[in-house]
Amino acid sequence: MINIQQVTKKYGSFTALEGVDVTIDRGEFVAILGPSGCGKTTLLKLLAGFMKPTDGQIEMDGAVAASHRRLLPPEKRNIGMVFQSFALWPHMTVAAHVEFALHHHTNSKKMGKKDRDARVKDVLQMVGLEPLAQRYPAELSGGQKQRVSLARAIAALPNVLLMDEPLSALDVELRMEMRKEIQSIHRQTNASIVFVTHDQGEALAMADKVIVMNKGRIEQIASPEILYTQPETEFVAQFVGKCNLIKGVWKDDHFVPEKYPWERWGDSGVRKTLKSRGLYPVRPEQWKIDRGEGNGIMGRILFAQYQGKEVHYTVQVENEKWTVHTSADESRLQPGDHVTLSLGVSNKQEELQPAISG
Structure with missing residues (x-):
């Protein structure tokens, strides 16, 4: 479980987040939805451990992971991260990307070679990339690259999977295909997913709960059905639907x-x-x-x-x-x-x- 309590983040005189309160349950798929500049990526960076909040605190599994005084670094958090830009290394094969994650994640650092090899095979099967295990990023399509990014993120069985607009670089058909892929991975891993997007269709189609943000504040938190049929504010009514x-x-x-x-x-x-x-x-x-x-x-x-x-x-x-x-x-x-x-x-x-x- 993740508890975000009265979190504020300021950059000088600019307030990117103000008084954010959110609870994310184990296994829940949560979408953070809002226009550019609303603070959604800032919130994701705080969850990842890339920076401290100016005020408030973030608890993960009952322990304080971040406050204005304390910061648990990303490598010590049980998380996986999927980036918008894929973030693949050109000199590493598909299999090597997944194995790299197993060498460096807190959950799998002590895993033996036999177990690592088995886990790499299992993960590549899960995302449909086993036949491409020895290919390099330059030999992959956009959808295949995003699957590598997903495979790397889930390899070490993280409790939380953070996704920063992972589908925005793909064309329409691939986005629809990858939605199903992410939902399938969610069911198989039971990890909590925090999915940042500006696309209302993605948020409503995939998430259990949607957090709508605007100008650093939360406008509404609700299921997709409630959000669509019963908007709480003028902004939500016009932005969603x-x-x-x-x-x-x-x-x-x-x-x-x-x-x-x-x-x-x-x-x-x-x-x-x-x-x-x-x-x-x-x-x-x-x-x-x-x-x-x-x-x-x-x-x-x-x-x-x-x-x-x-x-x-x-x-x-x-x-x-x-x-x-x-x-x-x-x-x-x-x-x-x-x-x-x-x-x-x-x-x-x-x-x-x-x-x-x-």
């Missing part, structure tokens, strides 16, 4: 939009923080869109983007721009078309399904 935030008034169990008082929208589990600010989050796929004028909210198509099974529209509604997603099977609309919007799907939380793609 691209919600349209509609201003208005909450009256008992329904919402009346400020500019469209004839509308009545039910409570879909909207959090108190958004209610107190007079906001209602509408996800793009919740809108029903009809051509021409009708009973609803009038708008005009600004942009239309075909996405395979969906079409993504940007709709001008008075002085605002709303995002609307529809099935590609529906009649296509073009920029300039006048449309009517209404909430055309059930607002019951249990009937809503996340619709984010990576």
Whole structure:
């Protein structure tokens, strides 16, 4: 278990992290999600032992691993690390990368040669690289290089696997493939995984728990389903799922939009923080869109983007721009078309399904 308690990190006058509190259970897959500069990589570096916090402390398995006075170095922590850039040595074979980790990790330094060789073989089988054991990095594809990085990280059976945007250097197809690979490794090793990403699709698809960060602070910690259907703050609503935030008034169990008082929208589990600010989050796929004028909210198509099974529209509604997603099977609309919007799907939380793609 990892306990991060009121951790703050400052660089001079700049505060990268402020008052961060998180608990990560053994075997849990946690994604740290946020835009560039939000503090997610700083938090990962603190977990790895690359630097001390300015304030607060980090406990690993009941012992203090880091505080402003104490720092347990990376080699003495039971962790594995996967980097964005693969970080492979050009002169070492695939097998040598895995064996190197066994020579230097605190869990396996005393392992005999026979046991090391067996472990190297087992790990390469796990990630599907045994036939490539004697190849060098220059002879590998991007996906194969990332598998080597994963194999090296898990070789010594670490309790915690830290991943810093490991899929961002790969193309779309490889990213989808590697998601499955990482989930498979998680099931086989039962290590805690802390996965840093700016990609909402990756976080929702893979993690048990998602930590959303913004400007050095935690905005919300929740399961992917809760995060998507019940955002806690305006930032989470717009960053995860691209919600349209509609201003208005909450009256008992329904919402009346400020500019469209004839509308009545039910409570879909909207959090108190958004209610107190007079906001209602509408996800793009919740809108029903009809051509021409009708009973609803009038708008005009600004942009239309075909996405395979969906079409993504940007709709001008008075002085605002709303995002609307529809099935590609529906009649296509073009920029300039006048449309009517209404909430055309059930607002019951249990009937809503996340619709984010990576």
